[in-house]
Every structure is written in structure tokens, then in C-alpha cells.
Amino acid sequence: MSGFPELITVNKALEKIKGSLNLSIEVEDVPLSECVGRVLAEDVISPIDVPPFDRSAVEGYAVLSSDTFSATPTNPIELTVIGKSEAGQEPSQIPQISSGTAVEIFTGAPIPQGADAVVMVEQTKRVGDKVLIYSPVAKWRNVSKQGEDFAKGKPLLLKGTRMKPWHIGALASANITKVKAYRKLRIGILSTGSELKELGEEVKLGEIVNSSKPMLTALIKERNCIPVDLGTVEDELNKILERLRLGLEICDIIVTTGGTSLGEKDLTPEAVQKLGSPGLIVHGVAMRPAKPTGAGVVNGKPIFILSGYPVAALVGFEVFVDEVINFIYGTKPEPKPKVRGRLTRKLATQVGYRCFVRARVTPSPSGYLIEPIKLTGSGLLSSMTKANAMIMVEENVEGFDEGDEVEAYLIQPIEAPL
Amino acid sequence: MSGFPELITVNKALEKIKGSLNLSIEVEDVPLSECVGRVLAEDVISPIDVPPFDRSAVEGYAVLSSDTFSATPTNPIELTVIGKSEAGQEPSQIPQISSGTAVEIFTGAPIPQGADAVVMVEQTKRVGDKVLIYSPVAKWRNVSKQGEDFAKGKPLLLKGTRMKPWHIGALASANITKVKAYRKLRIGILSTGSELKELGEEVKLGEIVNSSKPMLTALIKERNCIPVDLGTVEDELNKILERLRLGLEICDIIVTTGGTSLGEKDLTPEAVQKLGSPGLIVHGVAMRPAKPTGAGVVNGKPIFILSGYPVAALVGFEVFVDEVINFIYGTKPEPKPKVRGRLTRKLATQVGYRCFVRARVTPSPSGYLIEPIKLTGSGLLSSMTKANAMIMVEENVEGFDEGDEVEAYLIQPIEAPL
Numbered sequence: 001m002s003g004f005p006e007l008i009t010v011n012k013a014l015e016k017i018k019g020s021l022n023l024s025i026e027v028e029d030v031p032l033s034e035c036v037g038r039v040l041a042e043d044v045i046s047p048i049d050v051p052p053f054d055r056s057a058v059e060g061y062a063v064l065s066s067d068t069f070s071a072t073p074t075n076p077i078e079l080t081v082i083g084k085s086e087a088g089q090e091p092s093q094i095p096q097i098s099s100g101t102a103v104e105i106f107t108g109a110p111i112p113q114g115a116d117a118v119v120m121v122e123q124t125k126r127v128g129d130k131v132l133i134y135s136p137v138a139k140w141r142n143v144s145k146q147g148e149d150f151a152k153g154k155p156l157l158l159k160g161t162r163m164k165p166w167h168i169g170a171l172a173s174a175n176i177t178k179v180k181a182y183r184k185l186r187i188g189i190l191s192t193g194s195e196l197k198e199l200g201e202e203v204k205l206g207e208i209v210n211s212s213k214p215m216l217t218a219l220i221k222e223r224n225c226i227p228v229d230l231g232t233v234e235d236e237l238n239k240i241l242e243r244l245r246l247g248l249e250i251c252d253i254i255v256t257t258g259g260t261s262l263g264e265k266d267l268t269p270e271a272v273q274k275l276g277s278p279g280l281i282v283h284g285v286a287m288r289p290a291k292p293t294g295a296g297v298v299n300g301k302p303i304f305i306l307s308g309y310p311v312a313a314l315v316g317f318e319v320f321v322d323e324v325i326n327f328i329y330g331t332k333p334e335p336k337p338k339v340r341g342r343l344t345r346k347l348a349t350q351v352g353y354r355c356f357v358r359a360r361v362t363p364s365p366s367g368y369l370i371e372p373i374k375l376t377g378s379g380l381l382s383s384m385t386k387a388n389a390m391i392m393v394e395e396n397v398e399g400f401d402e403g404d405e406v407e408a409y410l411i412q413p414i415e416a417p418l
Numbered sequence: 419m420s421g422f423p424e425l426i427t428v429n430k431a432l433e434k435i436k437g438s439l440n441l442s443i444e445v446e447d448v449p450l451s452e453c454v455g456r457v458l459a460e461d462v463i464s465p466i467d468v469p470p471f472d473r474s475a476v477e478g479y480a481v482l483s484s485d486t487f488s489a490t491p492t493n494p495i496e497l498t499v500i501g502k503s504e505a506g507q508e509p510s511q512i513p514q515i516s517s518g519t520a521v522e523i524f525t526g527a528p529i530p531q532g533a534d535a536v537v538m539v540e541q542t543k544r545v546g547d548k549v550l551i552y553s554p555v556a557k558w559r560n561v562s563k564q565g566e567d568f569a570k571g572k573p574l575l576l577k578g579t580r581m582k583p584w585h586i587g588a589l590a591s592a593n594i595t596k597v598k599a600y601r602k603l604r605i606g607i608l609s610t611g612s613e614l615k616e617l618g619e620e621v622k623l624g625e626i627v628n629s630s631k632p633m634l635t636a637l638i639k640e641r642n643c644i645p646v647d648l649g650t651v652e653d654e655l656n657k658i659l660e661r662l663r664l665g666l667e668i669c670d671i672i673v674t675t676g677g678t679s680l681g682e683k684d685l686t687p688e689a690v691q692k693l694g695s696p697g698l699i700v701h702g703v704a705m706r707p708a709k710p711t712g713a714g715v716v717n718g719k720p721i722f723i724l725s726g727y728p729v730a731a732l733v734g735f736e737v738f739v740d741e742v743i744n745f746i747y748g749t750k751p752e753p754k755p756k757v758r759g760r761l762t763r764k765l766a767t768q769v770g771y772r773c774f775v776r777a778r779v780t781p782s783p784s785g786y787l788i789e790p791i792k793l794t795g796s797g798l799l800s801s802m803t804k805a806n807a808m809i810m811v812e813e814n815v816e817g818f819d820e821g822d823e824v825e826a827y828l829i830q831p832i833e834a835p836l
Contacts, residue, residue: 032617036636053623057797087653088613090624108613108726110624149798157803158835165640166802169633169728173626173799177618195506195526199450200595205471206508206528208591215587218454222583235505308526310587332831335755379475380567381591384584385575413750417576 004284004292009395010319010354013282013295017320018327020278022300023252025328030181032171035163037224038181039329046156046174049147053091054111058142061102061124061131062115068136076125076132085109102131111143118142150174160330182329187220187321188251189213190230190243192258192268193308198232211381212257212306212313219317223325230254240271248275248299252328255321258308268305272296275303286395287354289378290316312378315356336409339389341368343406347391348399358387359408360418370408388412422702422710427813428737428772431700431713435738436745438696440718441670443746448599450589453581455642456599457747464574464592467565471509472529476560479520479542479549480533483557494543494550503527520549529561536560568592578748600747605638605739606669607631608648608661610686611676611726616650629799630675630724630731637735641743648672658689666693666717670746673739676726686723690714693721704813705772707796708734730796733774754827757807759786761824765809766817776805777826778836788826806830 008016027041056062063079071077079102083095087108097103097114104126105111105118116139123135150156156174157167163181171179196210197203210232220227230247233239240256247254256268273280275298282295283305289312294305304320306313326333339361349355358373372391374383389408393399400406412418426434445459474480481497489495497520501513505526515521515532522544523529523536534557541553568574574592575585581599589597614628615621628650638645648665651657653676665672674686691698693716700713701723707730712723722738724731744751757779767773776791790809792801807826811817818824830836 032632033635036640051626051797052621087611088625090622092623108611108626144797149800160835162830162834164829165633165636166728166732166799168636169629169732170799170803172617172632173629173728175617175621175627193505193526199590199593203470203593204508205510207506208469208526209593211587211591214450214590215583217451218583218586222454310584310591314584314587332833335757335828335831337753337755339753379469379562381584381588382567385588410753411582412580413753415750416580417578 007284007286007291008282009286013285014320014323016281017295017297017302017324020281020297020300021302021324021328023328025182025185025252027180028183029178031178032168032176035168035171035179035181036165038163038184039331040157040159040161040163041180041182043155043159044157044171044176044179046150046152046154047176048174049152050150050173051144051146051148054146055144056085056105056107056109056111056118056142057144058118058120059107060105060119060121060142061133062097062105062112062118063102063133063137064097064099064115065117065137065139065141067099068117068119068133071133071136073134076134078130078132081126081129081131083112085112102133104131116140116143162329162331185225185253185325185328186228186251187225188228188230188247188254189216189220190240190247190254190256191232192235192240192256193232194234196232196258212308212310215310215314216255216257216317219314223322225325235267237267237271240267241274244271244275244303248301252301253321253324254301254303255306255317256303257306257313269294269296272298272303272305286352287315287319287356288350289356290319291353293320295320307378309378310381311384314384315378338407338409339368339414340405340407341370343400343402343404344369344371346400346402347372347393347406349393349397351398352395354395355393357391357393358383359389359391360387361389361408361410361414363414370406386418388414388416388418425702425704425709426700427704431703432738432741434699435713435715435720435742438699438715438718439720439742439746441746443600443603443670445598446601447596449596450586450594453586453589453597453599454583456581456602457749458575458577458579458581459598459600461573461577462575462589462594462597464568464570464572465594466592467570468568468591469562469564469566472564473562474503474523474525474527474529474536474560475562476536476538477525478523478537478539478560479551480515480523480530480536481520481551481555482515482517482533483535483555483559485517486535486537486551486554489551489554491552494552496548496550499544499547499549501530503530520551522549534558534561580747580749603643603671603743603746604646604669605643606646606648606665606672607634607638608658608665608672608674609650609676610653610658610674611650612652614650614676630726630728633728633732634673634675634735637732641740643743653685655685655689658685659692662689662693662721666719670719671739671742672719672721673724673735674721675724675731687712687714690716690721690723704770705733705737705774706768707774708737709771711738713738725796727796728799729802732802733796756825756827757786757832758823758825759788761818761820761822762787762789764818764820765790765811765824767811767815769816770813772813773811775809775811776801777807777809778805779807779826779828779832781832788824804836806832806834806836
């Protein structure tokens, strides 16, 4: 029983972990309907021109632009309407334009051969089989040119893109039904602690429900990874070793909770050290909460030893596991929504520690007010459920005075019920 | 064929739509594993105290705090260790503390009867069955009091909370296995356009793939709602009417694409008007892109007539459908990540229109540079895939000059491959 021999900074810890990883994540075909949140493993080359033909961007009349150059509101020019071009029509069925003629055309319809512009309907007047044009139109005006969105043979999306709904739209527009993406990472969750009962089980006095597992499961799913339940084990070295070995076989990343401190019963760091090389490489991080976080690498796979305290586990997950997921995929973290505001009270943090302070942001006539909730209390999830923001205080900062302007990142809408 | 008679502002349009809605969304039991992103339909009252008993927040020795008041590093006080309290142990099995005694205790273990504080192990030295205490400890220091996280009978989470992973943790800590949440909204997607082919189908010259449907499907899923495919129909009034009637029966919200302009073939607004009262209430919005957006309400349910152009459909969805989903659930929009930076070129927008300009943000030594990509080109999804941000220009702004500082919201990490 003693304190941590030496604390490592968050950045140094991440550097050490990343430097020891050796994972290669297979690539798989993913249908478009499953692509949101997935990461492209290669550039996608457009197999066709999008749009696949010159088409009208508006409703009006397809014309030869040179016919319209003298048109004015008082001296319109007159063209003979020789047909119609409707969306979905085959271009060969549409009459060909020559000087003096026009084709009535709808949005999305093919541009007739010979035409090089579309006059918007608002600048025309139809009189029987004639149309009056009140304004000149420049060459290719109101025409979506073949391939102007995505050109055949050119990259449509780049490797490393984490796909959003509009990427799905872009792929669909080129009639691409599946893409090569990295498979979802499998993240094992191992809970340790003799006092833990599973959610829904009967809980005797002295026992508590394992709240970290459902929370971590939710966090992992939110990141488009697959949670793998490695079970809950008592504080026994051999049981922990056995589950970690299983986890190394079937998962890409392992996350454990509990057993991170340096007490008699905190066996997970010891287990990770025994599992293989390099073993335990981080134990104790200069951060608050989540100081007792540990991390190891075995067979090139990371094992994160998170606190048994749920808020510390959450912060440890967001600081370490998130970053390593992005590192493995080659992606960047999603941007966080931030606000600046004035502290409603002094916020004392310890120099040398990166601190994550739960906070409540409220609007005021003079800008946002930011009330720090708790620096300690990493066992209290109510400190999260009562917060709509977090303040991250860097290692070189000693804290802030009441009224100081600080930045906070929002974890909920500011107006969410708290 | 003519222009829109009168454009309505985004805010007025939303007001009109919301004012006509009459939807009541049923409440259902949702297991914790499915709760992320769901909205609580009632306050959740904690059925138990969390933690359920006084427990130690650290490893050390449970003591009577008054025994320690004179302890100093040079004059430690000595207590007799009469037992151990381990996590998971039943409190009745733990020896009772009286003056002069201490119990070795682990993190999370029950506080023995009689004890009112825990001395951290770092401030002690064990010598056989005695322990030396080098520092006084205040009453209840290092003790997590029963119910201090969530008290029995008190609200644990509030109605209207859109649940995040830590809410799941909080519910689990009180052994709550399911909650009452609003059921997921069913959002129908009806595509209109004779030129449209479904993703994966053979596409003849003159036809295009329906890219909006897969994109909208992804948007709807991202918002934790259920997409319902109402099919793709040609530009025929009766077919559109039939599908809208079906949609009103089986969906809460309908979204259509195509058929929003005022041409001969744009029949959806007419269909919505025919369906019932109040029918079409918005047609043409002072915004760019997505000016031809329409909206109606029939049987209290909203129908959004989005553009056939995918970027306009996307913007229309985010401006109108998102807002109405939040309105129905009583939730607030998730905060957007924003940055401020200087424009790399002039950005001309039209006064009176709310404009959504795709942009590319890049870091520079003097701060972020923001390059507007396109104001027009709402048919070009490449204007989205090449963007990492959007600039929203309010109606009363005439645009910005090169070098002006503007705010943009990020739709991707700044460093994402574009």
C-alpha cells in the first residue's frame, strides 16, 4: 500500500501507448446503409460521371445562347418551341436544337443536342408554339454539366473519411452500393471487484451495481465500435489473467474497470504486466479525475485500466480510449462544441495535472456564466448528470479566479433539464 | 410556370408549422441498453440510495475521527487494528469501531459501525496489529455517504433528458433496468421524379440515382428516428396522393423530395393541399439553398417538401425537420462545434435570405482561415464532401468582405481528408 511512484502526463502516456501498438485492422465491404460513422479504408473512385449527362438546373427553355444575346425586356426575341425535355427522358428522343428553336425543359431533364444554355421560365413568355425570351443567357448558364459534381475516374471520397450522411448521398449519386471500410473495432470490457453485481441482479447490503459496464457499453457503441462483455471477476489474479487472455484473443482493445489503485487488491496492473511484453507501460497519470488510470500493451493491443469510479472511467475513456481509436483508424477527433464564459466562482486546480471539471453553463445578459460543479467526487455520477459542460484545465494552469473568462465544452444542450 | 408568390422567413415558417402540429407520441419502456439518444418521458425517481451504504472512497483505515485530532507526522497516534472491511462484504460482518480501534478498509468497502472517517493509507504505517496515524482526519472525510450521489425517492434524471452514456451509468447505479421514453418517431421518405432510379438499379441515359433517399435515411437514423421508405413515384398527382395518405397512416412525419418548384410537373405541394386541413402552409422560404422548400400539416402531422437537389434537401432537413423533431420531443438542439476565422475571399449573400455556405476551414499561424466554397450549386454534393464547415449568414446581413471575421460551424474535423 503506497502512492503512485511517478505520474506521467496525459500526452506522454498517449505517446507511449501509441508507440507500442501493433494492430492491423482488416478492411471489409460495407453496404451504404451501414456506412455512417465508418472510416473509408481507401479512396473511392467515381465509376461514372455525376451528373451522367448535361442536364437543366432550372425549368425553362433550352436554347442556343447566341440566339439570345440581343434579348431585352422591351425587345424580346422569339424562338419556335420544337418539343419538350422531361426528367427521365432518353436524350435521343429529344429534338435537336438549331438557331431559332427552343425546347421546353424541366429541372433535371437532359439538355437537347445543339443547345448550350437554359433560359429560366421567369424570363420567358409562351405564346402558342413560340416563346419570347426577355433576357440574354450566357453559354452553359443553368446547365449542370456532365461530371461537374464527380468526374468518372476521379476520387469521389478520400481514404480516412469518417462518413456522414452527405457522403452516403455522394456515393449513391454515383450508384456505388458498397465501399471498403475498416471493420469495427471490438472493445472488450472487463469489470473487476468483489462488490459488483450486474444490472438487474439482486444487490445485498455491501454490494453495488456495476454501473460502469452499461456506461462503457454505451460509449463504445456511440463510437461505432463493438462492445464485448468479458465479464465481471472478483479480485483474484488468476481470474483476471484468464479474462484478459481471452480478451486479447477476441478483441482489439481491452478496457478494464476497478483495480487501478495500488492497494493489496488492485491486481489488474499486475495481471497486465504478467501477460506479455511490453506489458504495463502507464500507471498513474497526472490528471484529475482518473489519476489511477493505467495502460498496457500486449501483443500490440492496448489494455486500458480505468478507475472503478464511473466519472473517472468516463474521463479516462474519453482521454485515452477515444484517442487510440482515432489513432488506429487514422482519423481525427470529432470537434467539440465550446463556449466561453465567466466563472461564477474560483476554480482551484493543481499545477501539473490536467483537470476535467464538470460545469454548468447558463446564459446571462452579459454572456455565459460557467459554474464549476466538482473537481473531486469521481464516484458521483450526479456530478455528470447535473452538468452540461466540462472545463479542461491544462497542466500549466493553476486554476482561475471568480469572473475569469474560461472555455468549456458542452456535453449537452445548454437548456437541457439538469 | 412562375416564381414563388411570396417567400417566408425560416423563423416564420417554423412558427407556422409548429403552430399547426397536433401529435402525441406514445411512451414506452426502453431497456437501458437502448437508451442512448432516447428522450425521457418522465422524471426518473431513484428507488434506492446511491451509494446504498456509507463506503470508503479510498484505501486506508476506518477510524473515529476524534481519535486522530492530535496526530502529527512526528507524534502519530496509535490504534489497534481489529479487522478488515473489504468491498462486497456485508456490513454486519465487519467489527464495530470504538475509541482506540481501527479497521483496515478498501475502496468501496462499507464503513464499519462506529467509524466516521477514513485515514488514507499514505498517512499511516502498519506495525503488526497496530497502525500509526500521522495526520488528523475530519469527520466523514474519505467517506461516500449513503445516498450522496442519488437519494432514494428523489429525481435521478429529469423528463426531457436526451440520454447520454453517463445517464445510463447513473440509472444503472440505482439498478434501474428500463425507463419510460418517447417512442422513436417514424419518418416517411417519399421520393418523386420520373428520372429517379433506386441505388443499385440499372441507370439508363437520362436517368439518375435517387441519392437523396439513402442520405435522408442516414440523417433520420442519426437522429434516433425510424426511416420509413414510402417509395419513389413518378410525377403523377394520384400516385403522390396515395403514398402521402399511406405515410400519414403509418408515420409521424413525412419528408418528400423533388417536386417543390412551381413548374407543371411539381405536384407535391398540390397533393399536400388536397390531403386535408390546414394543408400546405409554407411554400418558398427566404433561404439559400432550399428556397423551394415547402411544408404542410395534415391530421396534425407535418409534411416537409424538400428539394430534389441533395444539398438543398440536406439543408432543408437540418433547418426544418431537425427543429420539428426537437419540438415534438420537447428537446433542445445538440450544440454545434463552432470556430471563428477570417474569410479568404468576399462572400456575397442576398439580404433577406438566410444563407448556408459550405466552407473549408484551415489553420494558419494567425488563426483559422475560412474559405467559402459555394453559395449556389445545391445539386452538387461535392460542395459538401469538399467542406468541413458551414457558414450561416443571417437574413439581415449583406455578406462579408475578404478578411472579415466570421463564425462557421464544423461538420467534420478540421483535419479530415477533403
